[in-house]
Amino acid sequence: MAEAGRRRGRHETEEERADRMWGELIQEVRVAQTGVQILFGFLLTVAFQPRYATLPHSDRVIYIVTVVLGACATGALVGPVSLHRIVSGFRVKPRAVRLASRLTFVGLALLLATMTSALLLILRVATHGGFVPYLVAAVVAWYLVCWYGLPLWARRRHTVRPDDRAPGLPPGGPGPGRG
Template identity: 85%
Template sequence: MTQDGRRRGRNETEEERADRMWVELIQEVRVAQTGVQILFGFLLTVVFQPKYATLPRADHVIYIVTVVLGACATGALIGPVSLHRLVSGRRVKPQAVALASRMTFVGLVLLLATMTSSLVLILRVATHGSATAWLAAPVVAWYLVCWYGLPLWARRRHTAPPDD
């Protein structure tokens, strides 16, 4: 921090930084929200399909777990919007941004779990269970690389040490 209360780097106050980070976070959440809501909507229709009744018990359990995960992911990814609405004007934006960021991270982890279990269920039905692990594992590994591996690598490699 400089003497006038501005941060180094972007030359913004804590409030300006919180405003910028909030806008960035909401843009990120919009992308994830859309994906999870579309996936969740499709999941909700599965139980009403005639083939659902013929699935083995294990597939019913996977489906139920998948729906619950999708519902939890939806809640976590919509949570920052509700948080913002409820604390708006209370002068707690930096704290709200930190909390919303955690909610978004949890939502992304839940989305990963939802997509994984959806993929497992679909592959079990499509391949009659014969190749499920061999097909799902590389896709999940790819998600992990794209969503966590590369971002953490970039964060570590390109984060500048603090000046003070």
């Protein structure tokens, strides 16, 4: 019975689905926005610290790259809010949700790059150890597993394919990438 209930999915119009997906997306973006904005805020203060002037050129380059990545990540993760404000009331929500979802995905990728670069800089300054690239690579691998590997695995393993739907469901019902 539980299997049959899972296969049926939701019976919602395109607009209802867009409303639900928008609400879910905004909740997800709030989490990422907070993190990237705090990280970006701290990054902006580094150049004003006395020790910044003593950093080797390579570390300053890493810092500049990190700040630019953080700015880009912030822009991409705040983008869905601006998009919603500008298109609200123009009956384009399903398309806006798809665009906002893409912006969020790009923002998360940029956040990953920002965090990688920041971690590299911090560990280089803090330890001066030759093991730093390996440690950073291990952390990035962990992020990749948590942020992309596990979700992709779950999507592949638990997605109901169109030919597996319960009889009587419309073609627009649950399937890959739906619901």
